[in-house]
Amino acid sequence: MFLVSEGFYLAQVNIMLAKYYPQEIEKKWQQKWAADGLYEVTEDSTKPKWYALTMFPYTSGNLHIGHWYAMAPSDVYARFKRMQGYNVLHPIGFDAFGLPAENAAIERGIHPAAWTMRNIDNMRRQLKSLGASYDWSREIITCLPEYYRWTQWLFLRLYKAGLAYRAKAPVNWCPHCQTVLANEQVVDGRCERCGAVVTRRDLAQWFFRITRYADELRQHNDIDWPERIKIMQRNWVGKSVGAEISFALDNAGGEETEIRVFTTRPDTIFGVSFMVLAPEHPLVTKLTLPEKRTEVEAYITRSRQQSEIERLATDREKTGVFIGAYATNRLNGEKVPIWIADYVLMSYGTGAVMGVPAHDERDFAFAKRYHLPIKTVIAPPKWSGEELAEAYTTPGVMVNSGRFNGLPSQDGGEAVSYFLEEKGWGKHAVTYRLRDWLISRQRYWGAPIPIIYCDRCGIVPVPDTDLPVLLPENAEFKPTGESPLKYCESFINTTCPVCSGPARRETDTMDTFMCSSWYFLRYASPHCDTAPFAADKVKYWLPVDLYTGGAEHAVMHLFYARFFIKALRDMGLVSFGEPFRRIFNQGTIICGHQKMSKSRGNVVNPDDYVSRLGADVVRVYLMFMAPWEQGGNWDDSGVCGISRWLNRVWGLVVEKYDGGSANRVEAERELTRIIHQTISKVTSDLEKLRFNTMIAALMEFTNYLARVSKARAVADSAWKEAIKTLLLLLAPSTPHLAEELWQRQGYPYSIHYQNWPGWDEKLTRNEATTLIIQVNGKLRDRITVSVSITEDEAKRLALGSQRVKNYLNGREITKMIYVPGKLVNLVVG
RNA sequence: GCCGAAGUGGCGGAACAGGUAGACGCGACAGUCUCAAAAACUGUUGAGGAGCAAUCCUCGUGUCGGUUCGAUUCCGACCUUCGGCACCA
Structure with missing residues (x-):
């Protein structure tokens, strides 16, 4: 090792020129590159452009070796492209708003802004020590007004385009973080950040109409993305094609005349033997018979008390209650009982399903438990009328289905749908799992939502000229379950931009994923103060050519960013529909074969290695230890x-x-x-x-x-x-x-x-090569030959080999395989 | 449960349009230098076996089958690990 103590170094200073002393040369060149602005770029029409982007870091305080693992190889690639003659934009910045900063600041008793800016100073120092070719003149920090002004501006554009709306809805509430969460931030019923079990609350909140882009978000045309991410996004959108069908209600004197259900299997409609409503379904109270009321209400209360996790458990036994009412299947006139059950979710489809136990596993389990009829209407192969032992869910031929008998499932479903449309009993329908993006947060450390509420004028957007709506520095920001800005008088009280009367500001802040949904546009013109980005510069640099980062953002950041760009495209603000041409996910770096964590005490701090061995050594080691997409073990x-x-x-x-x-x-x-x-x-x-x-x-x-x-x-x-x-x-x-x-x-x-x-x-090209001689596929000799050897010559050499002769033992050669310039295989009986 | 990726020396990993398995590195062992150690450098290093020796033989890419002249690579079943999805009608 060349590791030397300071004293030793000083003693040896006269021979320094001959030794590799990375600490010295690295600092020297970093300073020179910075002074010369070596990596600062401007638009240049004479060169092809290359936009190399690495996901910007969250300002958590210290960069660990995992950040290096994301940044070093991507910098190597950017440098490679630069030497290939590309005009390379390789920017860096900081994702600076958000809960972790706020929580950490509360713990330490300092202001989130101070805490964040201090972290940025440290992280910037660390990043510079890596020797990456970032254009530091383009650095952006999302929590500064000069940035979030434009985040707010974009909110207003989305609002004006009808893509942002306020609605009261049951939303995910994290009791630990004391705020609502988007669906994407709830993983297995728990908060994606802190792991607390998420509960439901009915609150008026701001949403983005991401569902309008559901179909487009499922497509990944002309972009080179990992299959894994594309699948996750497609699953997240969850498109189902089928039919919406009306079942008749004949409760005498009642005003409700139908229950609408969504199904992907209209071909099974003749097999309906019951209806199931979600417990929260609005029809439930209206349809329940008086004598069933107590039982039904008890069931509803019980399902409300259950956590998301309990309700989502798939291995749970199906439960439900008959509400006493009946619906009529208009296709065959059959009356079927109406039940409620918590396996039916209000948030999906119409909140009601038709029970077809013979051809749906859940309905089958439910029917078995409550002794409901199971009627086969899709014949499995070789079926001869016997009762099914389990639900038959794959396609087959329609039976017991009146005029549709004999049709295969696929065609039959279509035929039923058209028939329903003809009769006005239903229609073709598509349903998505994707929900609108909830962006309100009841926390302090985020960009304020630029909306004003006026008693006379209602919801009034803040005029562009009044942006930014500054986050007040003096607010008491401890979480209470309500936005801290609610108690900040100087912030909340304002005048209505329309009527100039007294009005109040929206007090929630925006989800930080909003900040990161457009930051890659800002890098093109980071100091533009008339717009979030200069159109001509975005036109030159965007889209991003290679975007690298962790795979954990598949249905959050990467999904939201795509939505943003599609919305901006439709507003005419950008001319492309996909922000990232290629995405590459690097793996995770571990230490001692375990995930790095503070509690395990195995966090590798790059600073130690950079100061001892040099950044170049760390960069190379990170690349060398394993394929980048695989991650590796720090040793x-x-x-x-x-x-x-x-x-x-x-x-x-x-x-x-x-x-x-x-x-x-x-x-x-x-x-x-x-x-x-x-x-x-x-x-x-x-x-x-x-x-x-x-x-x-x-x-x-x-x-x-x-x-x-x-x-x-x-x-x-x-x-x-x-x-x-x-x-x-x-x-x-x-x-x-x-x-x-x-x-x-x-x-x-x-x-x-x-x-x-x-x-x-x-x-x-090599001049000589090793010719492999095999007998029955086993290596027996190697002979160095010219690469241009002929087949005959190769075979002659093979047969002439003494070693081969020992194996042949005089046996007859039945076949000779020749792979040009590589191998001769002698096959003997 | 479903979908996907992956299982190769003591370790991280190379090599797969089927054709020399183990590149490169770590570790280990031996040697050079040194009073000694570190560093550096040189050599050996998949396992088992035969030989004084140069050498040579057998086995070997998770397990079991299959296809093939030939399989780490292709096919089938299974085991393990890691991701993702999971009452979405």
């Missing part, structure tokens, strides 16, 4: 291996090479071949984001060069060319080391704007 001795390697690289370049001028054709031809092979391998690995094998190729190249150096095998000029290539290939991965050695070799500043080396395919 202290592994990182030392990288240190050793970079030391050897340093030595190889700095040491005097004296190869004379002798003409050594063979060795130089081999060197040329290996250089070209390495360029080819490194380039294609980088394109595929296969950083681990890219580094391995560079290590092999270094090992090879070490042998060449030791043998003084090639002339000085050839050696110089080899070293030049090595440095260029290293530049994206080890920017400081490469820049330093580049300068020492006398090349012009900066290596990071040099052209990426090209290669000649012809020169990568």
Whole structure:
């Protein structure tokens, strides 16, 4: 190890030039790059653009090695693209509003703004030490008024486009965070942030009409996204195609005449033997017979008390209550009993289902439990009229279905739907699982919703000219279950922009996912003060070419951002419909084969390694330990291996090479071949984001060069060319080391704007190869041959091999397989 | 339960349009240097076996089958791990 104590370093200072001392060169180059604005970019129509974006970090205080894992390889790729001649936008910023900051600030008794800004200072210092090629002049911080002014502006655009509305609805309430949550932030009935069990509340809240884009959000046309994320988004939208069907009510004197249900299986309508309403369904109180009232009300109370988790448990036995009323299946005139059961959800479809026990597992279980009739109307293959042992849910042929008998399920469903439409008893229908996005939060640390309530004028949007609606600094922000802004008199009291009468401000703040739904647009013109973004700059830079980050945002950030862009497109504010052309999810980094966590005490702090070993070493190690998408295990001795390697690289370049001028054709031809092979391998690995094998190729190249150096095998000029290539290939991965050695070799500043080396395919080809000789598929001999060997020659060599003869034992060869230039397989009986 | 990804030396991982399994690195062992240690450098390192030796043989990519001249790679079943979905009518 080159690790040295400070004292030792000072004593050895006279030999420093010969040693790799990353701390020194890294600081030096970082300062120079910053002073020169090396990575600051402007629009340039002469170059192709590349927008390389890494998900911006949340301002939690300290960047851990997981952040590095997200940022180092993506920076390597951005640098690679820059050397390939792209005009690369590689920005960074901070996602700064939100609950964790607020909670942490409360715990520590300081203001969230102070806490957040202090964290940003530290994180900025950490990020700079990584040596990433960020354009710091474009830094954005979402909690500053100059940013959230435009978040509010965008809220108002959505409001004016009819995409933001206020409604009273049962919403998810996190009792720990003391705020409502969007559906996307509830995971298995628990708060996505803190894990508390979520309860229901009826509150008037602001929603975004994301459901209007349900169909488009299911499609991922012309974008290169991980299959996993596309599937999650599609599942989240949850599109179901089927029919909405009306069942007749004939309760004498009642005003209600029908129950509407949604089904994906209109072909099973003749199998309906009961109806089920959600306990919260508005018809329940109207239809329940007096003698059933007590029992029904008790059931409703019980299901209300149940938590989401209990209600969502799938292995629970189905329960329900008959309410005493009947509905009529208009297709066959049958009267069926109406039940309520909590397996039917008010929030989906019409909140009512038709019970077809023969062809639905849930209905089957329910019918068995309450002894309801099970009537087969879709015949399984080879069915001969016997009772079904379990629900038959796959397609079949319609039976016991009157005029529809004999139709296969698919066609039958269509036929039934058309028939219903004809009669006015129903229609084709599509239902989505996706709900509108609830964006109100009853917490302090967020952008205020720019809305004013006036007794005379009602809901009045804040005029653009009055933006931003500033978050008051002096508010008491401890959570109470209501927005802290409610108690801030100076904030809440205002005048109506329409009638100038006294009015009150909306006191809720916005979900922080709103801030991150458009930040990638802001980077194009981060200081624009007349609009959230300058249209021409967005036109130049967007969409993002490669967006990298964790997979945990599949149905939150990535989903919301897509919605935003589609809405902005429809308002004419942007000209594209997808924000991110390609998405790549890196894996998770662990330590000691366990997830890193403060409680386990296994959190790896990059600062320690950067100060001891250098940022270049950390960058390379993160890339080398495993494929990027897989994540990996942080290992202290592994990182030392990288240190050793970079030391050897340093030595190889700095040491005097004296190869004379002798003409050594063979060795130089081999060197040329290996250089070209390495360029080819490194380039294609980088394109595929296969950083681990890219580094391995560079290590092999270094090992090879070490042998060449030791043998003084090639002339000085050839050696110089080899070293030049090595440095260029290293530049994206080890920017400081490469820049330093580049300068020492006398090349012009900066290596990071040099052209990426090209290669000649012809020169990568080997002259000799190893021919594999097999007998019955087992390796028996290897012979070095020319790559241009003919089939006959290869077979002759195979048959001539003494080792092969030992195996043949005089047996007859029945077949010979030849793979050109690679292998001969002799098959014997 | 359903869908998806993955199981390779002591460890992280290479190699898969089917064709030399274990690149590269870590660790370990041995050596050089040193009074010694660290660092650095050099060599060995899948398992088992034969030989003084150079060498050679057998087995080996989660398990069991199949296809094939040949399977880590393709097919089928199963086991394990990790993700995602899960009363959505």
